[in-house]
Amino acid sequence: MxxxxxxxxxxxxxxxxxxxxxxxxxxxxxxxxxxxxxxxxxxxxxxxxxxxxxxxxTLDDHKPTWQDRLATPGMVIRPKADETFEIVYTVQNTESWDSYTQILDKFLAPYNDSIQAQKNAECTPDQYFLQEDSGDVKNNPKRSCQFNRTILGECSGIDKRYYGYQDGKPCIIIKLNRVIGMLPGNNGQAPYVTCGAKREDSDKIGELAYYPPNGTFNLMYYPYYGKKAQVNYSQPLVAVKFLNITHNEDVNIECKINANNIPEGSERDKFAGRVSFKLRINSNN
The missing domain is CATH 1.20.5 (Single alpha-helices involved in coiled-coils or other helix-helix interfaces)
Structure with a gap:
């Protein structure tokens, strides 16, 4: 119940x-x-x-209102097949280095002189390309300076189709990460790249050639105003060609940016102002 x-x-x-x-x-x-x-x-x-x-x-469509700007921008290299930052190939084995040249072809395609002439302006070298806004009137879209592929000389892939990989004298392309508003140099001194072997491999790296000369990032490509403000911005590049590096051995290499107003990166951040990678060229000779 x-x-x-x-x-x-x-x-x-x-x-x-x-x-x-x-x-x-x-x-x-x-x-x-x-x-x-x-x-x-x-x-x-x-x-x-x-x-x-x-x-x-309160937001600007073309520029972040607030930025956690890094004191030292990072650097990256091309070609880069994966996250290991290793370039390993055998000179006589075309398939071992063909992927590297294809990566460089794709990466440098937007820098063809004809494309740059259509999209970007010829700027005055060795000085900042400032395009300030006029009060509340935004100077957008902003122009960008030409970076022609031919500036990279023997590493442009034009005269030497395979970027030196078939000769055991490969080219590496370096770029500095974009930072909005950064002026990387005081008193007209442009930032430049230097590369060298780690201490244990110092006798293996041999002679290097830089393109443009001295490995400089010309001041006319700065400041960068952002992706929306500079839709055609072409990031400046530096190419490094290894002319007589030791074959059949690992060579640990570090490239870094040098500028009189960019502090050196800390040991805790391997990408701050520098990039490290391993290069091994195998040869039957």
Whole structure:
């Protein structure tokens, strides 16, 4: 009997035909609760939308309002087949280095002289290409300077189709990470790249050739104003050609940026202002 009474109480709680209550509330009571939560959540959604609208009014479509700018920008190399930063191949085995040359072909395609002439301007070398806004009037889109592929000389892939890989004298392309507004040099001194072997491999690296001469990033490519402000921006590059590196041995190499206003990176960040990689050229000779 007790179980039947409990069952009857549950049925009456779900629906009470005498008071016409569902789950303990009448239809009008449920309607008022639903109306309250509907109005409440509409208010919250409206408050959120208003907050987002006000916040978005403070943002610039072409430049971040706030930047956690790195004191020392990172550097990367091409070709880079994976995250190991190793370039290993055999001179006589075309398949072992063909992928590297294809990566360089694809990477340098936007730097073809004809494409650069269509998209970018001829700038005055050795000085910053400043394009400041005029008060509230934005000077957008901003122009960009030409970086022609031919600047890379023997590492351009034009005269020497395979970037020296077939001769055991490979080229490596280096670029400095983009930082909005960075002026990398004081008193007209352009930043430049130097490469060298780690201490244990210092006698293996041999002679190097840099393109452009002295491995410089010309000042005319700075400052960078952002992807939306400079849609055609062509990042300057430096090519390093290894002319007589020791074959059949691992050579650990480090390249770094040198500038009179960029501090050296710390040992804890291997990408701050430098890049390290292993180069091994195998040869049957």
């Amino acid at each position: 007790a179980k039947d009474g409990e069952k009857g109480q549950w049925k009456e709680f779900i629906w009470n035909p005498r008071t016409r209550e569902f789950l303990g509330r009448t239809a009008s009571s449920w309607g008022l609760i639903l109306l309250f939560y509907l109005v409440f959540y509409i208010f919250l959604a409206g408050l959120f939308a208003l907050t987002m609208y006000v916040m978005l009014q």
